[in-house]
Amino acid sequence: MNTHSGKLVIGISSRALFDLEASHAVFETEGREAYCNYQIEHEDDVLEPGVAFGLVRKLLALNDQARERVEVILLSRNSADTGLRVFNSIAHHDLPITRAAFTSGDSPWRYVAAFGADLFLSADPEDVRAALAAGCAAATIVPGYSRPAGQGVLKIAFDGDAVLFSDEAERIFKQHGLAAFTEAESAAAGEPLPGGPFKAFLEALTHIQSEFDPDNCPIRTALVTSRSAPAHERVIRTLRAWHIRIDEALFLGGMAKAQFLQAFGADIFFDDQATHIGPASSLMAAGHVPHGVANETPASS
Template sequence: MTIAVSEILLINMEKPGVAFPFIKALVNVNDHFHKLYPDSEFPFHIALMTKNQAQEQHIRNHLNKLGLSQVSIHQDDYSSKPEPKVLYLSEDPGKAEEAIKTALFSDESEIVYKKKGLEAYLKNEDDSEDIPLGEGPLRCFLEALVNMEKKFHAKGLYKNCPVQTFLVTSRDPVISGTRVLKTLKSWGLELTQAFFLSGRPKGPPLSMIQPHIFFDDQKPHIDGALKLGIISAHVPYGIGYETYKDDCEK
């Protein structure tokens, strides 16, 4: 799995950028994994994307000082050549949008809710309970994390596992939540914990989890997490993002 991150998010004015704690955590996972599986490659390839390739050695020196010698340096072109196993982190929403090739869950249910209302949405989820949701843009990344979790568990690391995955969703735990759990099971993915909030704020569980990074396709959830000091990434995907763009243009 490749994690591509823009230069300004990782090194901002020669200081650690906002994505530094997340990238550093991935480096630590790589190191921990390599100690347990010395004959295996690092599970995460981390690529810094820069438009300033002429300063590559200068950038390399700063990466080394920050303990990020694993990070490779590339010309900023992932956004134009999206791959299914690349997570692209950028401060530019346009580039992030271009980099999404396949859309954790699709927005098919959100479309029903936005266009037909809550009652139609709940009926659709009840009728479709045994039909897995379509894939979203984060499924490959989640699969990589869950696979890492399993490998650490195989070595007896459960409580102190360096990889943990949490789902924090506005869905309710009965109707729409059941479909989510069945979808994850059909994908063979078992998460550390799931929170079904029935429309309640995501702040309390996020404050408890203190994740290295939080992904959401709804801008208000991102803004709420940022107010709590949680590193957050807006996923520019689906009808929620289109609605957000339309609102910004008004």
């Protein structure tokens, strides 16, 4: 949570917030000038919600007259000129988003830290990798299904290793197999895992949750991990040591995650492995976290 403002600050790209696939296709096939002309010609055409729109709506609904708990900031590769359509759409959808950075084609990730963002969501994998390397929680919002932007509890699900936790345990699994992983985790059950890129974001969510009665909290979190007993103990003890609240923990022992995420009702799911993100993206917003051993190329591992 931004220590200066006391708010949870989310940076989001225009392509994650709105459906800009038609516009992006113009850019990909005809170039920047054609894209700019297209956006200006259509600047009065309201953009439809994108994959992360419902998530943003629910995040902003955490604010009330007494307290602004969440701020969403637009970080866009558009120019101010072409970004007018985006701001017109923000106004049409009545989203209280007032701060933005338009970078005219350059990567906007460098403004993540300047705005004090706790999380950066983008459709551009390279921007996400750069933000992660700079120490900010970040995820690539992949094309897929977006839940209707309704009311109700905000539900966020996380993978464990390389997302909430470091990838030290997953690295043992990748290099030496399940038996070695299980043995190592059992031996280290009492030692808290090092934090991963989303630890601070989960801490910020926990801080907001603490302001509400647990029976009527507008946020619910879940850990959805491929771990199973006996590797569960280190995870539980780690969260306890961090004083972090997690509402539901699913230890799936290698089972596919998508149906469990659907049963939880996740608004968004964060995972470091694309094999889990793909199936999930057809059911909810899904953010790929390109961090850790699962995302290293053979030459760099």
